[in-house]
Amino acid sequence: MGNALHLNLDNAWPAAALPFQTRDATAWGPQLRFSAPAKLIEDFYREIGGKLPPFLLYGSGDFHHLSALWIRSATGPLVLVSFDNHPDWDIRPPRWGCGGWVNRALELPAVKKVSVWGCGNFECWWPRQLFGNRRAEREGRLEVHPWADNRPISDQARRGAILRANWREHFSRFAGELTGANVYITIDLDCLRAEEAVTNWESGRFAVDDVVWALTQLRASTSRIVGGDICGAFSMPTYARRKQRFAAEMDHPKLPAPDLAAAAKLNLHAFETLWPLLAG
Numbered sequence: 001m002g003n004a005l006h007l008n009l010d011n012a013w014p015a016a017a018l019p020f021q022t023r024d025a026t027a028w029g030p031q032l033r034f035s036a037p038a039k040l041i042e043d044f045y046r047e048i049g050g051k052l053p054p055f056l057l058y059g060s061g062d063f064h065h066l067s068a069l070w071i072r073s074a075t076g077p078l079v080l081v082s083f084d085n086h087p088d089w090d091i092r093p094p095r096w097g098c099g100g101w102v103n104r105a106l107e108l109p110a111v112k113k114v115s116v117w118g119c120g121n122f123e124c125w126w127p128r129q130l131f132g133n134r135r136a137e138r139e140g141r142l143e144v145h146p147w148a149d150n151r152p153i154s155d156q157a158r159r160g161a162i163l164r165a166n167w168r169e170h171f172s173r174f175a176g177e178l179t180g181a182n183v184y185i186t187i188d189l190d191c192l193r194a195e196e197a198v199t200n201w202e203s204g205r206f207a208v209d210d211v212v213w214a215l216t217q218l219r220a221s222t223s224r225i226v227g228g229d230i231c232g233a234f235s236m237p238t239y240a241r242r243k244q245r246f247a248a249e250m251d252h253p254k255l256p257a258p259d260l261a262a263a264a265k266l267n268l269h270a271f272e273t274l275w276p277l278l279a280g
Contacts, residue, residue: 033240035247045072055228
């Protein structure tokens with residue numbers, strides 16, 4: 001298996017074009033998409049999640065909550081760095097869902113801090129921030145770095161806020177503080193601009209070159225990148241449960257259906273650019 005694997009949950013990635021092995025997990029996809037009961041999550045982890053290499057490529061961002069499983073086997077202090085258009089810090093039910101998985105990561109003894117970069121949606125601002133894990137943020141265990149370019153001046157003073165003009169300065173300082181730390185990196189393609197990735201969610205503001213630069217900073221600052229993953233490629237949603245489908249359709253933005261071939265080509269280009277820096 002080596003140090004990398006494509007875990008195919010939803011056919012979001014063209015397996016034939018990938019440089020490493022694919023493991024078929026499509027039977028699990030509809031059950032786990034967007035949210036899943038805790039028992040189902042544990043069943044999945046027993047069958048698949050505990051037998052995976054440190055670097056993973058997997059499906060749509062609807063499965064991003066599975067990243068909290070990928071790092072369960074980590075030992076020693078760990079910093080989780082996430083590039084995502086959403087903070088994924090929601091403290092409301094469901095317990096296992098793509099919008100709140102950061103809280104599951106923070107429950108792991110090895111995870112000392114989670115730092116999320118590139119949030120562009122409304123969840124980091126009043127009033128929706130009331131549903132976020134503000135306690136972990138106040139304690140310094142969780143950092144969220146939302147884009148504030150189009151926000152009022154008062155919002156630009158929010159803890160962690162970044163601007164196009166200064167985000168690299170902030171990130172360089174952050175990366176420099178990680179010397180000697182174990183780091184896990186997760187990249188949701190929805191952190192990228194619409195011109196550079198097609199996802200099931202709203203598009204972010206990073207260019208691929210921005211994330212390349214950030215990964216280079218992390219590589220230069222620490223030699224202990226112990227694992228990582230990329231998710232977020234578009235896939236046609238299928239669900240196993242009626243309530244799951246209803247909640248997902250209510251939460252997702254209403255986006256036009258993409259050209260699937262063009263989407264796959266664009267996302268594959270992002271993967272081919274980012275993966276060598278992520279997985280070394």
